Amino acid sequence: MQIELLDTFLDLIETRNFNKTAERLGVTQSTVSSRIRSLESILEKQLFIRNKSGTEPTVAGIRFADHAKAVKLRWLDARREIEAVGKFDRLIRIGIHFELYERVLEPWLEWVRNAIPKLAIYVEIDYSNQMILDLTTGGLDLAVLYSPQHLPDIHYEQIAEENFVMVSTSRLSMSEVRPSNYIRANYSPFFDRAHKQMLPELEISPISMGNGGAIAHLLRRKGGTAFVSQSVAAALQREGVVHLVQDAPTISQPIYSAVHIRYRHSHTHIRLLKALKPTTV
Incomplete structure (x- = not known):
């Protein structure tokens, strides 16, 4: 099987649009159609349905997606290993x-x-x-x-263990932290459970995020209060962006x-x- 057939299939699974996939891969729309037809011929199954509302994968297409990703991964691994010989x-x-x-x-x-x-x-x-x-x-x-x-x-x-500490762009104590200006971090199920037990009053907040880099970006640009790792907190403190909320609990992950x-x-x-x-x- 030609690897570009899998590349085209996986890109179309993401875009659900033949023209967008053609643009992203730098080929014509007819080439995308031809590759999908070739893959469908090999598998003897229809992989996509095209209608007025757009392009949608069939049940066979959805099931094939994970296999296609695995094959692509093994192919990339094989290339890296061959290139590394010697x-x-x-x-x-x-x-x-x-x-x-x-x-x-x-x-x-x-x-x-x-x-x-x-x-x-x-x-x-x-x-x-x-x-x-x-x-x-x-x-x-x-x-x-x-x-x-x-x-x-x-x-x-x-x-x-990773320690997460509460920081704020204002000098606050815990009694002054409000859900309206709080970014609810959710780094893992363990962190989520600990947060619910320790800080139930802050469970309902307008923003919830699971990526520390994105939370740090929001703190820099918009301000607020959030839990971040100690290393991120130290970096933000060096930049003069945040202060530790001194009486807040530490969550150890x-x-x-x-x-x-x-x-x-x-x-x-x-x-x-x-x-x-x-x-x-």
Whole structure:
């Protein structure tokens, strides 16, 4: 199967528009149509329905989407591994949670370059649920995340904790924090439960977000009050953007490593995990 057929199919799943997909891929609309027809011929199933309201995937198209993503991922992995022949002994695919990569990535990769110079690293920044799915399908070899799902093929180990503190662009105490100017952070199910228990009066707020970078951006541009990680809080304080809400509680979020059980006793994976701990403590 030609890989451009999968590229075209996956792009059309996203855009639901033949013309937009043609523009994004730099081909003609007739080329997009031809590729989809070729894929439908190979699979012997109709993948899309075109009508006045637009383009929609069929049931077969929806079911094929996950398989297409997996095939595309394996193809990219194969290309990277072939390109690395002679340069590196092995490729390891690592997933790191969005809130952790600034804290983990630089010191850990520096250790890898010095300690295992023939190891190639591919890094994906993502959320916990997607990383766990990628571990089960083979898309990732190791992940650092907030929210484990206890699946039989995945081994977890708590390696550290991330502390989240409340900051505000005004000098406030807890008694002065109001839902109207509060950005409700939701970094993980664990964080969500802790917030509900500690601060039920702030559960209903006009804005709720799950990305620390986006929350920091809003604090810089619009102001307000929110929970951010200690490292983000320190950076915002250095910029003069926020102040700590001194009497607010701290929410401690466990950090986990995750590997597929087939790699649990791999010497390389064990070394990588041991090296991760100092960067996350």
